[in-house]
Amino acid sequence: MIYRGLLLLCLFSSAAWGEERRVSVSAYRSADPLSLESVLQLLLGLGLVLGTIFLIAWLLRRVTLIPGQHRKLKVIAALSLGQRERAVLVQVGEQQVLLGVAQGQVTLLKSFEQPVIQPEAPAETAFSRTLGQYLHKRNNNDAL
Structure with missing residues (x-):
């Protein structure tokens, strides 16, 4: 007798829980993913992410935070002398230095x-x- 009562209680509670779940799922339905609002939101988000990436790339090019990178240092030539050895000619300002690496x-x-x-x-x-x-032709035409 007790088992029957517990079984009925479980059946009724699970049926009631299922009804609540169906109601809560339908209450949280989202808007149509192909609506104009959704597409605009997607495009604006994508534009924001791409703009941020380009801004960071531009800043990294302008600011040299990596030690050893400088505009006045330039590798002019490199010659391999072995598997792990090289001779490198580097322009340092007005001088050139030959380095063994x-x-x-x-x-x-x-x-x-x-x-x-x-x-x-x-x-x-x-x-x-x-x-x-x-560009030369365009500049000449704009000057006229």
Whole structure:
């Protein structure tokens, strides 16, 4: 007799709980995901994330927080001498220095007052030449 009462109590309570659950799920239904409001919210969020990424990239280019990175230091040439050894010619301001780079150490081999190799300007490609001509024409037309 007691078992029957507990069984009936469990059945009624689970049926009532199921009704509550169905009501609560229907109460929290979201808006249509393809509505104009949802799409605009998605696009604005995406734009905010992409804008933040571009802002951080721009700031990292402007600010040199990494030690050893400087605009006046430039690798001019490198020559492999073995599996882990290299000779590297570095432009430091007006001087050029020849460094021996091995695993775990860097050694100054020679310092040159006069440049041994002139730093090369970036090679002009067909695209850059065409773009330069277009910009030149555009500037001339705007001046008139």
